[in-house]
Amino acid sequence: MSASLLQYLLLGAMLVALGLYGAFTRRHAVLVLLSLEVMLGGVVLNFLAFSHYPLVSPGAMANPGVLQLLALFTIVIAAAELALGLAVTISLARLTGTSWADEYDSLKH
Template sequence: MRPVIPYVTAALLFGLGVYGVLRRRNAVLVLMAVELMLNAVNLILITADTTVQAVLPHGGQVFALFVIVLAAAEIGVGLAIVLQLYRMRADVAVDRIPLSEQPEGQR
């Protein structure tokens, strides 16, 4: 098997994810773009595992499983933060999130 097609597909997925993170304003769409990047990494790990003879058998598949678990945890925590932000401000636009809260008396 030629690994060029999966590597190019992974590069396109990763590039699309980076574009989504940099250009989107909605926090849910940013999380979806991060998931695209993690899936691209999984594709690279699995392709490298099947094409490269490594010392550790099925090492890429094990690392891909860890990335999937990490992605599930990231989505759980990320969506909880987005839901709390929506409850507090009724908006999930990333560019409107204050990075430092000032006390009430200093506004």
């Protein structure tokens, strides 16, 4: 039995909501980055669901290849964001001696 488009979209929306909740409630900087990755995973899932179930309206976004390339581009951006975010987090943790995101107030001045 195959899943419908609505089921994929609901799962993607739940992943985005779970990642948003984690990003706002976590204090550890690495967990905030992990929550952002969960959010981007939900976005990629929605892109791939729309590419598997093509829209009936004509246009550039109705092409499944465009949405698959957009999903691949989102995965590449997520990997770059994670690498850069971990580098900044490790640098700030070495500088300040803590990895709690709410204690990084040196960037305010």
